Amino acid sequence: MKTDCNVARDLMPLCIDDAASEESVMYLNDHLSQCEECKALFEDMKAAMPKREAAKTAQDQAQFGQLAHMMKQMHRWRVWRNVIIGVLAGILAVVGVYAGWQGLMVQYHAEYPTKEYKVSLAQLSDGRVAVGVNYLQSKRNIGLVIGGSSKSLRIWFETTIIPQNMATENKNGPVYIISNIEKIDTIAIGHSGEQIVWRRGDAIAKASEEMEAYYRADTEMSQYWAEVTQELKGEIDWDGGEESRTRRESLQTKLESLRVQVPEWQ
Numbered sequence: 440m441k442t443d444c445n446v447a448r449d450l451m452p453l454c455i456d457d458a459a460s461e462e463s464v465m466y467l468n469d470h471l472s473q474c475e476e477c478k479a480l481f482e483d484m485k486a487a488m489p490k491r492e493a494a495k496t497a498q499d500q501a502q503f504g505q506l507a508h509m510m511k512q513m514h515r516w517r518v519w520r521n522v523i524i525g526v527l528a529g530i531l532a533v534v535g536v537y538a539g540w541q542g543l544m545v546q547y548h549a550e551y552p553t554k555e556y557k558v559s560l561a562q563l564s565d566g567r568v569a570v571g572v573n574y575l576q577s578k579r580n581i582g583l584v585i586g587g588s589s590k591s592l593r594i595w596f597e598t599t600i601i602p603q604n605m606a607t608e609n610k611n612g613p614v615y616i617i618s619n620i621e622k623i624d625t626i627a628i629g630h631s632g633e634q635i636v637w638r639r640g641d642a643i644a645k646a647s648e649e650m651e652a653y654y655r656a657d658t659e660m661s662q663y664w665a666e667v668t669q670e671l672k673g674e675i676d677w678d679g680g681e682e683s684r685t686r687r688e689s690l691q692t693k694l695e696s697l698r699v700q701v702p703e704w705q
Contacts, residue, residue: 443470447477451484547597551581553629558594558636560626561646561703563654568617568643570594570626571704574609583614590624592617593632611704613653646703653697660690 447470453459454467471478542548557573572583580603587593594615617623626637637643646654663686698704 444474444477447471447474448480451481455485542600544599544601544603547582547599549598549600550630551579551596551598553595553634555579556596556628558626558628559703560637560643561650562620562643563646564651566618566620567654568620569613569646569650569654570615570617571612571701572614573611573704576608578604578606578608580605581609584630585615586630587627587632590622591632592623592626593630594626594628595630610698612698612701613704644703647701649697649701650703653694653701656690656693656697660694663687663690 447467450459450463450467454464459467467481471481555577556575559571559573561569561571563569579598581596581598584595584597585592586595592615617626620643624639625632625635627633627635667683
């Protein structure tokens, strides 16, 4: 009988949970009809099951609440992650567009064709050689580059990949002064020096009187800036006062007036 009770009591939880087989249920019911002790235990066990179910439900709800909180945090993180990714993507796009705009329309990354300008040489009375450029009425935004070695000189211009024009034409005029022409073998234009404009032994035209006057004024301007540099002595805000400004403006006006009179630069 003891063995039958032990088997019945093992089956009780399964039967209460509807997890037992039909044969097990029949066996338990048959045993309970004959055993008052097991029957009483079975009734007590069934009475206790709602409490256990309630506890289990509360535990499940707590676990569900934790899971829901975690899912909410994960959703919030995903939203912020997407926002951050969107912002970063937007920044990168703006940076890319800006860099592309700079590279194509602002920065000089292309060589300006040598056929678009002419270079001339003129020797001053003091032996220096003035290099002048005729831009052929071009408005193209370009920048001068001087290169070469101790025995050769290369002159060329760089410009933007996408053509950018200025409001007014480039002003013809001087771009470089050679003080030691006797040490130079060649002068060429173009980044690779493909077009030779002068070789040692070639004659150099004598500078016109107008050009001589321009460079005398240019020497005055250089002397002015040398004086300013001496006066500064580290004082960045020094401007020399009204007298200095008037002198500087007068020299600049004189230079511009003389430059447009030089026949070699017209």
